[in-house]
Amino acid sequence: MRPRVSTWPGVLRLMVPLIIALMLQLVSVHFTATGALAQSRVSSSVIDGIADDRARTLLLATVRDADSTGVPLEPLYSKIREGVAKQSSPDRIAVAVQQLSARLSVARDALAQALASDEIAAGAGALQVGVPTSALRQLRREWPRRSLTVPLGVLTELVAYGVSETQATARVRVLMASGVTNAQLVELGTQVQTDIISGGTARTVFEQRAHQTMSVLATQRQSGRTTTATPPPIRP
Amino acid sequence: MVGDERDELIEQVRQSLAPLAPATPHAVARILIAVATDEEQRADGPRWLTWVRTRLRAPMLSLGGAGALAAMALTVGYIGRGSLGPASPALAPAMAVQEPTTGEGNVTPGDVLDSMAPLGALPGQPTLQAMTDEGAANAPVVVDFIFEGYAERVSLVGDFNSWSADSTPMQRAGSRNVWVTSVQLVPGRHVYAFIVDGERWEVDPTRPAAPDADFGKPGSVLLVRPR
Numbered sequence: 001m002r003p004r005v006s007t008w009p010g011v012l013r014l015m016v017p018l019i020i021a022l023m024l025q026l027v028s029v030h031f032t033a034t035g036a037l038a039q040s041r042v043s044s045s046v047i048d049g050i051a052d053d054r055a056r057t058l059l060l061a062t063v064r065d066a067d068s069t070g071v072p073l074e075p076l077y078s079k080i081r082e083g084v085a086k087q088s089s090p091d092r093i094a095v096a097v098q099q100l101s102a103r104l105s106v107a108r109d110a111l112a113q114a115l116a117s118d119e120i121a122a123g124a125g126a127l128q129v130g131v132p133t134s135a136l137r138q139l140r141r142e143w144p145r146r147s148l149t150v151p152l153g154v155l156t157e158l159v160a161y162g163v164s165e166t167q168a169t170a171r172v173r174v175l176m177a178s179g180v181t182n183a184q185l186v187e188l189g190t191q192v193q194t195d196i197i198s199g200g201t202a203r204t205v206f207e208q209r210a211h212q213t214m215s216v217l218a219t220q221r222q223s224g225r226t227t228t229a230t231p232p233p234i235r236p
Numbered sequence: 237m238v239g240d241e242r243d244e245l246i247e248q249v250r251q252s253l254a255p256l257a258p259a260t261p262h263a264v265a266r267i268l269i270a271v272a273t274d275e276e277q278r279a280d281g282p283r284w285l286t287w288v289r290t291r292l293r294a295p296m297l298s299l300g301g302a303g304a305l306a307a308m309a310l311t312v313g314y315i316g317r318g319s320l321g322p323a324s325p326a327l328a329p330a331m332a333v334q335e336p337t338t339g340e341g342n343v344t345p346g347d348v349l350d351s352m353a354p355l356g357a358l359p360g361q362p363t364l365q366a367m368t369d370e371g372a373a374n375a376p377v378v379v380d381f382i383f384e385g386y387a388e389r390v391s392l393v394g395d396f397n398s399w400s401a402d403s404t405p406m407q408r409a410g411s412r413n414v415w416v417t418s419v420q421l422v423p424g425r426h427v428y429a430f431i432v433d434g435e436r437w438e439v440d441p442t443r444p445a446a447p448d449a450d451f452g453k454p455g456s457v458l459l460v461r462p463r
Contacts, residue, residue, distance in 0.1 A: 082399040096450035153425030186461040
């Protein structure tokens with residue numbers, strides 16, 4: 001048998017992997033650039049979809065302003081799309097986006113160290129139904145590490161359904177301090193919704209359901225069952 | 237005797253089957269969703285191909301992946317050349333960066349827990365344990381949406397898909413006027429509606445209404461419970 005002799009020069013053999021590496025890098029740069037371009041195009045295309053010049057200018061200014069102050073932009077784009085989907089007038093969309101931007105800014109400041117833009121959006125939703133800024137601040141102060149997205153969502157729903165913001169905020173805070181899980185909070189909100197739809201008074205049904213949840217938590221504590229909630233904050 | 241025993245057996249089977257509830261449209265729709273999802277997954281090809289596609293769609297991960305392949309190509313080149321020495325220290329950080337430990341692609345709840353559990357188990361890291369709890373609590377949940385009514389096409393819109401009428405078209409379930417789709421939602425409050433035939437706005441009659449102070453067109457509200 002004849003020994004196999006490579007016909008490739010040594011330098012060429014070394015170059016092949018380098019060429020492959022270079023091509024792969026070029027491909028990756030292409031993907032990265034395409035991704036970035038697509039992202040910026042999505043942003044501008046949302047506003048470009050608004051036919052009215054004045055409203056479009058106003059929207060652009062609002063979004064740029066929000067961007068410069070660190071307010072999350074996705075909720076603003078979502079609001080524009082919501083207005084378009086609901087066939088609202090451009091002026092009305094522009095006003096709604098301006099108002100949302102203001103709420104997001106307030107919520108962002110109140111929920112300092114917000115864990116995600118979802119949380120800021122949930123805070124803005126709570127503000128819209130009438131939950132006071134001080135309640136957001138209080139919740140963040142007491143729960144600096146827990147995501148407040150779900151508690152704020154439930155709070156928003158309770159207030160939207162007629163429970164007073166003072167009563168709802170106070171009870172939710174007590175429940176959270178007692179170790180309520182997000183799942184239990186959602187369960188409470190859903191039960192209150194159902195009760196109110198069935199004809200109950202918001203204040204009464206909320207009190208009843210909140211007491212029931214407190215009883216469940218007390219039973220869990222007595223039986224030594226731990227919840228998956230973040231433990232209550234330690235107060236000095 | 238044998239005949240009696242058989243009769244008893246038949247009677248037991250008959251009794252166990254008797255209380256089965258009649259099929260409701262919602263139950264049928266759920267089965268159809270499961271079948272459709274299964275078919276979609278099969279049509280997508282083998283799992284490894286899906287994994288590669290997912291990674292290629294994420295720009296940053298593709299950069300890391302390309303870097304990994306480049307490093308591998310260089311290593312193979314050196315092996316082929318017969319001069320493989322000790323690993324170059326310059327390559328080590330590159331390899332470390334490629335590990336998609338916190339990938340943001342199609343991360344499943346299981347992936348989140350799997351990737352965080354070993355970290356959470358480290359001693360002296362209570363914040364990581366808290367993060368694991370948060371991760372589990374915020375893991376997306378699959379929610380089925382059903383619309384009943386005559387339509388040529390139906391889309392699901394909501395805060396979870398930026399109210400895009402093109403993002404989540406619903407599928408007709410069988411020959412009846414039942415439209416279904418499944419969406420992964422993070423726990424919390426979500427507002428949604430159906431757009432029928434590209435223009436008609438419909439709320440979900442089975443859910444509470446969400447008042448709309450901005451545009452005056454209420455949607456339906458859903459509180460998604462964490463797993």
